[in-house]
Amino acid sequence: MTKAAKTRTSEEISVGEIRATNELKRILKDAFQGFFPKEGPAPKVAWCTSVGPAELLIAMGFKVYYPENHGALLGATRLANEYMGAANALGYSPDICSYLTADVGAFLQHQTPLTKAYGIPGVPKPDVLVYNTNQCREVQDWFMFYARHFKVPAFGVISPNMVNELEPSQIDYCAAQLKDLSFALGKIAGATLDHDRLAEVVELSRQTSVLWGEFLDFGRHKPAPMTFFDGCIQMAPAVVLRGTKPAVDYYRLLNDELRAHVARNDAAVKGETVRLYWEGMPLWGKLRYFSETLGGMGANAVASTYCNSWVFDDFDAKDPFRSMARAYTEIFINRSEAKKEELMKAMLERFEIDGVIYHDAKTCPHNSNSRFGMPQRLSAATGIPHLVMNGDLCDLRCFSEEQTTTSLEAFVEQLKERN
Amino acid sequence: MADATHFAGIDLGSAFTKAVVITGDGEVVGRHVERTGISFETNADKVFDGALNEAGLTRAQVKAVGATGVGRRNCAFATVVKPEIGCFAKGVFFHQRGLCVVIDIGGQDNKIIRVTAQGQQDFFKMNRKCAAGTGAFLEEISFKLAVPQPEMNARASRATKVVSIGSYCTVFSATEIIHHIREGHDVDAIFRGVYESVVKRVLEMAPITDTAVLAGGAIATNPVLVDLFREKLKVPVVVPPSPQTLGALGAALYARDGAASDDTDA
Numbered sequence A: 001m002t003k004a005a006k007t008r009t010s011e012e013i014s015v016g017e018i019r020a021t022n023e024l025k026r027i028l029k030d031a032f033q034g035f036f037p038k039e040g041p042a043p044k045v046a047w048c049t050s051v052g053p054a055e056l057l058i059a060m061g062f063k064v065y066y067p068e069n070h071g072a073l074l075g076a077t078r079l080a081n082e083y084m085g086a087a088n089a090l091g092y093s094p095d096i097c098s099y100l101t102a103d104v105g106a107f108l109q110h111q112t113p114l115t116k117a118y119g120i121p122g123v124p125k126p127d128v129l130v131y132n133t134n135q136c137r138e139v140q141d142w143f144m145f146y147a148r149h150f151k152v153p154a155f156g157v158i159s160p161n162m163v164n165e166l167e168p169s170q171i172d173y174c175a176a177q178l179k180d181l182s183f184a185l186g187k188i189a190g191a192t193l194d195h196d197r198l199a200e201v202v203e204l205s206r207q208t209s210v211l212w213g214e215f216l217d218f219g220r221h222k223p224a225p226m227t228f229f230d231g232c233i234q235m236a237p238a239v240v241l242r243g244t245k246p247a248v249d250y251y252r253l254l255n256d257e258l259r260a261h262v263a264r265n266d267a268a269v270k271g272e273t274v275r276l277y278w279e280g281m282p283l284w285g286k287l288r289y290f291s292e293t294l295g296g297m298g299a300n301a302v303a304s305t306y307c308n309s310w311v312f313d314d315f316d317a318k319d320p321f322r323s324m325a326r327a328y329t330e331i332f333i334n335r336s337e338a339k340k341e342e343l344m345k346a347m348l349e350r351f352e353i354d355g356v357i358y359h360d361a362k363t364c365p366h367n368s369n370s371r372f373g374m375p376q377r378l379s380a381a382t383g384i385p386h387l388v389m390n391g392d393l394c395d396l397r398c399f400s401e402e403q404t405t406t407s408l409e410a411f412v413e414q415l416k417e418r419n
Numbered sequence B: 001m002a003d004a005t006h007f008a009g010i011d012l013g014s015a016f017t018k019a020v021v022i023t024g025d026g027e028v029v030g031r032h033v034e035r036t037g038i039s040f041e042t043n044a045d046k047v048f049d050g051a052l053n054e055a056g057l058t059r060a061q062v063k064a065v066g067a068t069g070v071g072r073r074n075c076a077f078a079t080v081v082k083p084e085i086g087c088f089a090k091g092v093f094f095h096q097r098g099l100c101v102v103i104d105i106g107g108q109d110n111k112i113i114r115v116t117a118q119g120q121q122d123f124f125k126m127n128r129k130c131a132a133g134t135g136a137f138l139e140e141i142s143f144k145l146a147v148p149q150p151e152m153n154a155r156a157s158r159a160t161k162v163v164s165i166g167s168y169c170t171v172f173s174a175t176e177i178i179h180h181i182r183e184g185h186d187v188d189a190i191f192r193g194v195y196e197s198v199v200k201r202v203l204e205m206a207p208i209t210d211t212a213v214l215a216g217g218a219i220a221t222n223p224v225l226v227d228l229f230r231e232k233l234k235v236p237v238v239v240p241p242s243p244q245t246l247g248a249l250g251a252a253l254y255a256r257d258g259a260a261s262d263d264t265d266a
């Protein structure tokens, strides 16, 4: 008997080797340290949801902090499960958003990974909280917790939900709310809105978005020079720095590097034979596990709904309010099931996908698109097989690595047999 | 190794470790099953030797060994390592030609695997992370009520009525059963309800529209499940020989066919 030949080891899988990441760390550190300047007055701070009206807040002089990013960081550092129990004990159920429970739990215990990552004393205190219900209602309850705690106002943009084709009246409705918001924020900022500045910020967001979309499009190349898991790291500026110059500069640098990879046919997954689409949220504490497990089988998740959610097509400096209203109401998570399927189909074609992995995240029904028959319908319509995998964004109690490995291996094997 | 003419497959499952030894034609000549316990390595050796013993062969007469199941990477003597879903498909295809759906009720999870007429797996689904509906659920109930599984099976088989068990979770189901016992329901009917709940959990996983092939240890130990599947399904229900060792058979067939490992870190 001869021993089984070894398949590739993790050292041979070149995921996550993007040099620009050092610059990414630097600009993020700068941004977070900016909440606690060594000299001069402390900035006014607005907390904002990840697809909230950041441009308006920046234009009004606020420094913007994103609790969801903190949730993701708690997940990625695998600290979430240490803290969420404190929020559960307070009545925030383990079945609701684990960003919320991890973030609130960490707050209750005066803990944050931001100190270690960026050397700041803690989470910056808000002067105002601004959310948009375009993604879910959970953000409202999440922000209200802090509004009560800090005794500061929380304002919400209440978006029409499950939008099929966006109607002009819906854009008007959201744009009017954003305008009203500018007056309310003016009182807190102690200034009125400078419309030129808003146009400038919206333009920076537009550029960020175009460049981020360009980065994600590199996934179309065969072999792809990056993975979805790289995207989860590289998306930070599109989420927390959009509307600022460093985000634009960073994506120019990153895309130059990726262009060079494409020119050399560099593969993020050596011997890429299976191209996957990732539907749903990342499991933040398991990015490496997934990239190594899939990479080890020659499978690359080359595209995703999640990373693409921060590609906004509509920002327009000439019409800031209406274009923001359009951009933020049109996001994937906020669309009708039929529209989502249409968008997904286009993505599967665009990226020449062999199989789709749906992550059914226990605590985020909004980002889990496998609960109303979509995988079955899309597979029937496109002939592209799917796998539904149970897990969660942060709560690792909802994830079984062994069971997932079995599923992934069987799925990739099935796709290879078809190819 | 001129006289190495046989092949073996080891399925290192969470509850049981299974081995088969086959000839070059795929005929099973030795078979052995042990509880997995706390050491995959020791058990792999034990079941391999057990199967060889039954076949009257020695290790030197085995040309290649395939390993599968949750502990497949702990099988030191394997020459090929394969994920279990593919092994089930291969094992089933050996017995059952034509489009079929494998229903595997394992110790830790359930799987539904569709196998094409060409023997390829083209769809599969595993149960959610919950013991309800798996072999572990039956073990738990048997332990809780101190009634061995063969007796549970016999009593459920002769029951003329069913007390339905509706809970979605093993702990809740156990409480529900205690409640029914307390209320004075017929215990045989409760046992039938327990088995019926396993079948219900499986049928909730995916529509079964082609010949169903039943596999897994729970099927081997609890034949009442076969009756219940026949009762509930509108498609032919087939039980292949030794449903518990189908994964091991698939692994042995992979070894025979000279397959390469396609595991992540085998």
Ligand code: SF4
Pocket (backbone or CB within 6 Å): A068, A097, A098, A099, A100, A135, A136, A137, A138, A139, A363, A364, A365, A366, A367, A393
């Ligand atoms: S969309 Fe999901 S993950 Fe994001 S805040 Fe809402 S519930 Fe949480």
